[in-house]
Amino acid sequence: MINYFKVIQNQIEISRLLQQKIFSHPSIVRFNSYSRAVFDKLSKCHTSQIGVHQYRCNNTNCNHVHYQYHSCGNRHCPSCGGSRREAWIEDRMSELLPTQYFHIVFTLPQELRSITMGNRKLMFELLFQSAHYTLLKLGHDPRWLGAQLGIVSILHTHGQDLSFHPHIHCIVSGGGVTKEGNWLQSKRSKDRFIFPRRVMEKIYKAHFLKQMYSKFCNGELQIENAEKINSSIESVRYKKWNVYSKAPFGGPSQIIEYLGRYTHKVAITAHRIKRIDDEYIKFQYKDYADNGKEKEMTLSHIEFARRYEQHILPRRFVKIRHAGYLSHRGKNERIAKLHNLLKLPPPMPKVEIPIQLRVLIKTGIDISLCPICKTGKLILIKTSICINGILIDVKTIQNKGSPLINIDIP
Secondary structure: OHHHHHHHHHHHHHHHHHHHHHOOOOHHHHHOOOHHHHHHHHHHHHOOOOOEEEEEEEOOOOEEEEEEEOOOOOOOOOOOOOOHHHHHHHHHHHHOOOEEEEEEEEEEEEEHHHHHHOHHHHHHHHHHHHHHHHHHHHOOOOOOOOOEOOEEEEEEOOOOOEEEEEEEEEEEEEEEEEEOOOOHHHHHHHHOOOOHHHHHHHHHHHHHHHHHHHHHHHHOOOOOHHHHHHHHHHHHOOHEEEEEEEEEEEHHHHHHHHHHOOOOOOOOOOOHEEOOOOOOEEEEEEEEEHHOEHHHHHHHHHHHHHHHHHHOOOOOOOOEEEEEEEOOOHHHHHHHHHHHHHOOOOOOOOOOOHHHHHHHHHHHHOOEEOOOOOOEEEEEEEEEEEOOOEEEEEHHHHHHHOOOOOOOOO
């Protein structure tokens, strides 16, 4: 049985070392201003530099005062994101239909990664657009389906060794909605691919290169000269572009398991880090070029910080997107109609689950229990936030008429 308390204590220690040795490393001054701001937030996560909740045990024989420091809430933080991930997954439950789902991965060729590094936002947008265009175009084609698919797509930029490896995971419904509003099941439900792989690769490559060249011509793509864009396109024009399909999901439970592992995934989490000393950091990774063997890699603090920065997404960039009948505008109405059409029960209403209950269900640990006497409950008595390096009581701020500041409640 997993000792969650021991696991959590180890991850807290690793996170503390990451903050001290990596996220506060002097070399981060060479990064752009946004990346520096992200590293600054990560270095302050769960410290008094963000804020703190003060609790007191309600057992009169104990009266222990407990401090819970605020999380940074940044999506790149290896310590944050767990509760947001669980809530996001629960929201997706109501969108799943009793049909087969396919898992398709669109990858950028290695030859384009240097251009992508200098144009991350634009190239990531093209990656999403080209993947969605390919799937929706083939979905509307009556030879393959003749209906509008439902797509959930997730951008990943990292390999297990923190290398720069942009790719998009797409979860694709094995059926779609026709123009008449009826449900049409895929004609290839027993195949590994919802559409022929070579056809997907051809459309994906043609669309991406066309849009990439167009962005260069109108000045949006930042490249030194036309010779480089032409040589880059020529280097991949006749190369096979990888569109990879994993085995179709067996059902909604498998989809939820996948989403739980991948949706809010950061470049590396604390459980993969084995050691951090004054000069180096050692972490575990799977080498998929060697049949997924578990290996260890040791990097200097400077190199680790450089690799980590590669995976900081552009400001406000949306890394999880929906397309087809799952696109956001009018989605709830479409899902309700599909439930009615397929004679399914109405979608379950969304329920807000407190973080204390989430932790209790997952780990068996009651975080509202006093860590000293083990019988009393921790009662919130004060919340403070850090402003200009000074902890200020939220009630003091409110009494002075300042706007209410959102607090990340543990």
